[in-house]
Amino acid sequence: xxxxxxxxxxLRNGRxxxxxxxxxxxxxxxxxxxxxxxxxxxxxxLFINGxxxxxxxxxxxGDDVAIFxxxxxx
Amino acid sequence: xxKILRIDMGAAGGPKMKVEDLGQYAGLGGRALTSAxxxxxxxxxxxxxxxxxxxxxxxxxxxGTVAAMSGRISVGCKSxxxxxxxxxxxxxxxxxxxxKLGYAAIVLEGLAPEGKLYKILINKDGVKIEPADExxxxxxxxxxxKIKGVYxxxxxxxxxxxxxxxKLSASSIAITDMEFRPTRHAGRGGVGAVxxxxxxxxxxxxxxxxxxxxxxxxxxxxxANKKWVEGLRSHAxxxxxxxxxxxxxxxxxxxxxxxxxxxxxxxxxxxxxxAISGETFADIETKRGGNPTHGCHRGxxxxxxxxxxxxxxxxxxxxxxYETTWAHGANCGIDDPDxxxxxxxxxxxxxxxxIDMGAAIGIxxxxxxxxxxxxxxxxxxxxxxxxxxxxxxIIGSGAAIAAKVFGxxxxxxVKGQAMPAYDPRAIQGIGxxxxxxxxxxxxxxxxxxxxxxxxxxxxxxxxxSEGQIELSRNLQIATAAIDSxxxxxxxxxxxxxxxxxxxxxxxMLNAFYGLSLDADGVxxxxxxxxxxxxxFNKKAGFTAAHDRLPRYFYTDKLPPHNKVFEVTDKxxxxxxxx
Ligand code: SF4
Numbered sequence: 001x002x003x004x005x006x007x008x009x010x011l012r013n014g015r016x017x018x019x020x021x022x023x024x025x026x027x028x029x030x031x032x033x034x035x036x037x038x039x040x041x042x043x044x045x046l047f048i049n050g051x052x053x054x055x056x057x058x059x060x061x062g063d064d065v066a067i068f069x070x071x072x073x074x
Numbered sequence: 075x076x077k078i079l080r081i082d083m084g085a086a087g088g089p090k091m092k093v094e095d096l097g098q099y100a101g102l103g104g105r106a107l108t109s110a111x112x113x114x115x116x117x118x119x120x121x122x123x124x125x126x127x128x129x130x131x132x133x134x135x136x137x138g139t140v141a142a143m144s145g146r147i148s149v150g151c152k153s154x155x156x157x158x159x160x161x162x163x164x165x166x167x168x169x170x171x172x173x174k175l176g177y178a179a180i181v182l183e184g185l186a187p188e189g190k191l192y193k194i195l196i197n198k199d200g201v202k203i204e205p206a207d208e209x210x211x212x213x214x215x216x217x218x219x220k221i222k223g224v225y226x227x228x229x230x231x232x233x234x235x236x237x238x239x240x241k242l243s244a245s246s247i248a249i250t251d252m253e254f255r256p257t258r259h260a261g262r263g264g265v266g267a268v269x270x271x272x273x274x275x276x277x278x279x280x281x282x283x284x285x286x287x288x289x290x291x292x293x294x295x296x297x298a299n300k301k302w303v304e305g306l307r308s309h310a311x312x313x314x315x316x317x318x319x320x321x322x323x324x325x326x327x328x329x330x331x332x333x334x335x336x337x338x339x340x341x342x343x344x345x346x347x348x349a350i351s352g353e354t355f356a357d358i359e360t361k362r363g364g365n366p367t368h369g370c371h372r373g374x375x376x377x378x379x380x381x382x383x384x385x386x387x388x389x390x391x392x393x394x395x396y397e398t399t400w401a402h403g404a405n406c407g408i409d410d411p412d413x414x415x416x417x418x419x420x421x422x423x424x425x426x427x428x429i430d431m432g433a434a435i436g437i438x439x440x441x442x443x444x445x446x447x448x449x450x451x452x453x454x455x456x457x458x459x460x461x462x463x464x465x466x467x468i469i470g471s472g473a474a475i476a477a478k479v480f481g482x483x484x485x486x487x488v489k490g491q492a493m494p495a496y497d498p499r500a501i502q503g504i505g506x507x508x509x510x511x512x513x514x515x516x517x518x519x520x521x522x523x524x525x526x527x528x529x530x531x532x533x534x535x536x537x538x539s540e541g542q543i544e545l546s547r548n549l550q551i552a553t554a555a556i557d558s559x560x561x562x563x564x565x566x567x568x569x570x571x572x573x574x575x576x577x578x579x580x581x582m583l584n585a586f587y588g589l590s591l592d593a594d595g596v597x598x599x600x601x602x603x604x605x606x607x608x609x610f611n612k613k614a615g616f617t618a619a620h621d622r623l624p625r626y627f628y629t630d631k632l633p634p635h636n637k638v639f640e641v642t643d644k645x646x647x648x649x650x651x652x
Binding site: 006008 | 326
């Protein structure tokens with residue numbers, strides 16, 4: 001299955017901004033961050049299709065996955 | 075900081091000043107002081123631009139000390155925009171300098187005779203008030219240039235631009251930064267108009283020859299400040315994300331969450347978000363030779379600000395804040411950083427609140443005066459304000475007035491003040507703060523984004539109404555206390571997550587003043603501030619009906635989540651039940 005993976009802020013360094021990935025059924029966000037060598041603490045805020053997700057959330061066909069490090073502002 | 079400077083701008087024979095002891099205000103600083111004074115001394119039904127209103131300028135309790143982050147200043151009055159009490163908070167050099175000069179507050183009272191304009195000079199030798207007719211209608215940057223020629227660039231200024239002189243209800247008070255540029259603004263609620271009504275163009279402060287304020291217990295203070303700085307440096311947000319990208323790092327994440335108000339709050343995602351994100355701004359600044367990491371005052375260790383330059387490396391403006399980037403960007407359908415930076419400069423130069431300006435232009439776009447996405451058109455509308463045309467005056471009066479004049483019913487305002495960069499239908503917690511804050515729609519009053527979106531201090535689902543009342547209540551209480559210390563609110567990210575960093579802040583207050591405050595004491599201070607503000611607003615005529623969002627937030631669904639604001643009126647009315 002295919003899903004779109006988006007990285008932000010410092011997570012982009014040495015990786016990518018956005019990539020279309022071919023994933024096996026049952027892939028979680030954690031599988032992706034491990035594959036990309038992103039430490040757990042650096043994958044602080046996660047969204048699937050604009051809704052907050054967890055590291056163990058399952059990714060489905062066509063999902064839009066966003067991974068942010070800890071950020072703040074206001 | 076043991077005296078109060080009062081200046082009666084309307085005294086017979088010209089402005090008259092007196093210096094007083096703190097009296098009943100001893101132990102108060104920042105917002106606690108401005109709100110206590112306004113509540114005690116200003117008739118709640120007073121005309122905001124009349125002689126009965128006062129403008130109170132107060133550094134925080136820890137300003138003027140070596141405590142990191144302590145350079146925020148509070149500006150209080152009855153707001154011409156909301157009709158309620160106002161505390162507009164700003165960075166820049168003024169808090170540190172005024173505190174070192176020994177003033178807990180400057181209070182401008184009375185009403186200057188029509189057409190009179192003054193400058194106030196404060197240094198270690200005293201205070202001088204002089205006519206300033208030569209500065210009439212000067213924009214802030216031009217004014218500061220002139221002042222530099224006479225007083226040098228080591229002084230600090232608080233000034234109004236043409237918008238304040240015209241008494242427009244979205245006008246700001248500019249405060250100079252470390253480079254002596256008027257880039258920092260007490261922006262919200264039309265505080266500039268009140269300074270304009272008092273006939274004060276600029277306050278020039280000089281702390282030459284003065285030392286930092288000394289704590290009661292220097293040893294303990296130094297120790298606590300060390301832990302404080304360590305805590306701020308080690309937290310991922312205050313130590314890394316804010317310095318690297320500034321507040322604008324929020325563009326992508328708020329857009330992702332579906333709560334990024336686009337084209338006058340029609341949708342929650344902007345297709346041009348990436349082009350105006352913090353990542354893009356930092357990139358541009360680095361490539362062009364600007365600077366993405368810069369503090370707005372001496373002693374800031376987070377340094378969320380930056381300097382934006384044009385293609386030739388020439389200064390355009392400070393790095394626009396997230397709120398500004400959103401207001402002039404997504405909310406107007408504009409995806410061009412250069413245009414946004416130019417609008418930021420023009421707002422600063424004329425002395426205008428960037429949030430209400432972006433919201434007002436969004437309204438003008440909805441009304442068809444210019445099209446969404448019209449970059450030149452947006453710039454021209456702000457320039458109209460500088461020219462003082464009727465169209466300019468309408469825009470410069472903020473989104474609520476512009477909406478009425480242009481016949482637009484979808485005005486994103488509460489108590490007359492424009493909503494900032496988060497749609498309350500997709501981020502329900504911030505809707506509670508917008509609705510109930512004593513300030514009108516204000517994100518900083520209780521920044522639920524931290525917990526709704528950024529997972530600081532836990533997590534409360536932004537798309538549900540559960541837990542939002544308690545979240546907003548606790549944050550509004552904590553914020554009222556922090557705004558009284560002179561600390562920049564961005565410390566909240568670290569203290570929400572790190573109890574030892576919060577303790578370091580309490581320890582600093584205790585060591586400085588010889589107190590024995592604990593967490594409950596801090597909360598009690600916050601509640602006291604809010605209660606005084608609520609009480610003032612009630613007497614000014616505010617009821618529960620004013621603690622609501624505009625109707626369309628309850629009826630019009632916001633894509634992509636297709637949600638409306640779901641927190642009930644009954645729940646909203648319980649925010650201040652403690
Ligand atoms: S963190 Fe930003 S807003 Fe706060 S004091 Fe520093 S530069 Fe100013």
